[in-house]
Amino acid sequence: MLAKSGQLEAGLRPLDDEEAVAAEAAALEARYGELEPQDVITLSIGRFGYEELAAVSSFGADSAVLLHMLARIDPALPIIFLDTGKHFEETLRYRDALAADFGLRNITVYEPLTSALVLGDPSGDLHRSDVDACCNIRKVEPMARAVEPLAAWFTGRKRFQASTRNALPVFEATGPRIRINPLARWTTADLAAYMRAHQLRENPLVAYGYLSIGCFPCTQPVKPGEDARSGRWAGQAKIECGIHLSDLDHSLTASSL
DSSP: OEEEOOOOOOOOOOOOOHHHHHHHHHHHHHHHTTSOHHHHHHHHHHHHTTTSEEEEOOOOTTHHHHHHHHHHHOTTSOEEEEOOSOBOHHHHHHHHHHHHHHTOOOEEEEOOOHHHHHHHOTTSOGGGTOHHHHHIIIIIHHHHHHHTTOSEEEOOOOGGGOGGGTTOOSEEEETTEEEEOTTTTOOHHHHHHHHHHTTOOOOGGGGGTOSSOOBGGGBOOOOTTSOTTTTBTTTSSOOOOSTTSHHHHHHHHOTTO
């Protein structure tokens, strides 16, 4: 079931003690960071409950693995999808196909604020002149709105995806919230084996060399020998959209949110 979030600007809840959250994330990582992904998911649901926990999915190259694990534990767990308005049509169709395959019942779609698009990207081609500003409008701000009510959220990030992620923990603090990466330690072989074992469909773009899939204007097939994220913003210094970096914390504390 897909539901679109409202685009009303909401006030923030009071922030938790960031030092306490950082200490908790470190303690969780030390004690449970070596668990299998399914056990991490079950543990996290028990710790954070359903009111303040969700998963964020791009429905990209290997998103089926984490979504399948989540669905087997509870298909009603909230799933967040950021619809930037610039996705490949294949990704949108894949999202709907996986939702049907797995019986996902609680997908919420977050979109850029109409007011932000009118002011910052009225012609829809901001990515040509300022990719960071485009990502801020289409990804970072919607992501900040999506996770604002949460205490923690799941991602599908893995260490092998890029050099910037090679020390990725399973549990990490991001401001007053905890980000959980159940698949952090998994390799491409682990993912492939799981996909085969459960006969999961893959994003059709993978067959064309897209190993990390974002918005169509800024995503290219990966060249042989390059890391999985090399096709994102190819030829530019940019390597992350900002939703996994400090940009998100800035958006969460911005008065415009």
